[in-house]
Amino acid sequence: MQRIFHTPEGVRDIYNGECSQKHHLQAEIYKVFRSYGYEEIETPSIEYFEVFSKEVGTVPSRDLYKFFDREGNTLVLRPDFTPSVSRACATYFNPDQQVVTLCYTGNTFVNNSSYQGRLKETTQMGVERIGDDSPEADAELLAMTIESLLASGLTEFQISVGQVDYFKSLLKDAGLEEEVEERLRSLISQKNYFGVEDLVKEQKLSESLEKAFLELPHLFGTSEVLAKARSLTDNTCALAAVERLEEIYEILKVYGYEKYVSFDFGMLSKIQYYTGIIFQAYTYGIGEPVVKGGRYNELLKHFGKPAASIGFVIVVDNLLMALSRQKIEVAKDEAPVVLTYTEENRREAILEAQRLRKEGTCVALRCEKEED
Numbered sequence: 001m002q003r004i005f006h007t008p009e010g011v012r013d014i015y016n017g018e019c020s021q022k023h024h025l026q027a028e029i030y031k032v033f034r035s036y037g038y039e040e041i042e043t044p045s046i047e048y049f050e051v052f053s054k055e056v057g058t059v060p061s062r063d064l065y066k067f068f069d070r071e072g073n074t075l076v077l078r079p080d081f082t083p084s085v086s087r088a089c090a091t092y093f094n095p096d097q098q099v100v101t102l103c104y105t106g107n108t109f110v111n112n113s114s115y116q117g118r119l120k121e122t123t124q125m126g127v128e129r130i131g132d133d134s135p136e137a138d139a140e141l142l143a144m145t146i147e148s149l150l151a152s153g154l155t156e157f158q159i160s161v162g163q164v165d166y167f168k169s170l171l172k173d174a175g176l177e178e179e180v181e182e183r184l185r186s187l188i189s190q191k192n193y194f195g196v197e198d199l200v201k202e203q204k205l206s207e208s209l210e211k212a213f214l215e216l217p218h219l220f221g222t223s224e225v226l227a228k229a230r231s232l233t234d235n236t237c238a239l240a241a242v243e244r245l246e247e248i249y250e251i252l253k254v255y256g257y258e259k260y261v262s263f264d265f266g267m268l269s270k271i272q273y274y275t276g277i278i279f280q281a282y283t284y285g286i287g288e289p290v291v292k293g294g295r296y297n298e299l300l301k302h303f304g305k306p307a308a309s310i311g312f313v314i315v316v317d318n319l320l321m322a323l324s325r326q327k328i329e330v331a332k333d334e335a336p337v338v339l340t341y342t343e344e345n346r347r348e349a350i351l352e353a354q355r356l357r358k359e360g361t362c363v364a365l366r367c368e369k370e371e372d
């Protein structure tokens with residue numbers, strides 16, 4: 001293979017109409033972020049390794065692109081915006097005094113295994129609401145997710161909402177070993193019913209806990225699952241987690257968006273910093289989520305300013321792919337007017353092009369070789 005003609009695995013060139021479509025799509029989504037009063041922030045693509053360390057609970061270290069600066073510090077290419085924005089927010093704002101609402105657009109880099117052609121560099125557009133622990137904040141972020149997807153042209157999508165506190169509270173009651181917890185987490189999120197059953201039965205748990213864990217991977221669907229989740233436990237934290245979802249659902253009804261939302265108590269993210277609701281948006285034509293988000297009340301503490309927070313990102317590349325596979329048209333720049341000229345009328349052509357451009361017409365000048 002001649003490397004000079006190729007890009008590495010997992011990254012790509014975006015050209016022709018697709019590049020313009022991507023920018024139009026981003027402009028539509030940004031309008032939604034702005035309409036909710038979120039302010040743009042840019043953070044650098046490279047950060048110190050510590051911003052994404054194990055304690056932060058983001059992408060695992062082996063999936064980071066790491067390198068060194070001249071002083072020998074370890075740097076990484078940003079794999080996740082949330083720790084970067086949290087770091088910046090803790091440095092420049094006071095979220096304990098006033099809610100901070102930020103939005104951003106940029107690329108993230110994750111050195112994942114390249115199976116199924118997953119991209120290693122993706123464009124994300126996201127928002128973070130920092131210093132607000134209210135259910136209204138949770139509902140607002142879900143409403144913004146829905147409006148952003150509608151603005152993109154999607155009509156058929158579903159936002160799946162989970163609550164990591166529910167599972168965590170049950171785990172606390174169960175007192176399992178860390179390694180068993182990890183296996184259980186992964187089996188539940190894969191909805192591997194038999195695997196969950198085998199593992200749970202080995203643990204000698206109380207009857208009610210056993211039942212709750214066995215039900216978890218089935219606990220998804222419309223708002224009826226909230227009542228079901230409530231009936232499975234008397235743990236106060238787990239019940240508070242269900243109550244929170246009920247309240248969010250009520251607020252979403254005010255927005256008129258409840259039909260886009262379903263619940264999934266078995267949804268558990270690989271990201272460890274989540275503390276409350278987590279959510280993902282799915283649509284046809286793509287197996288990966290087009291939106292991912294959740295509440296992370298403990299993350300800012302790592303950067304010296306504790307603040308309850310919530311955010312989400314739209315994975316623009318996934319969304320663009322879904323729109324294209326669903327044959328939903330995405331606006332793009334119109335082709336320019338082409339003005340051809342020969343050496344003889346070059347002056348007139350340039351002046352005419354300038355005049356048209358001032359009027360707002362896009363003009364491409366092309367010199368035609370005269371036949372001899």
Ligand SMILES: N[C@@H](Cc1c[nH]c[nH+]1)C(=O)O
Nearest residue numbers: 082292293294311312313
């Ligand atoms: N950074 C998360 C999404 C998110 C933004 N804010 C909160 N969560 C991700 O990449 O999956």
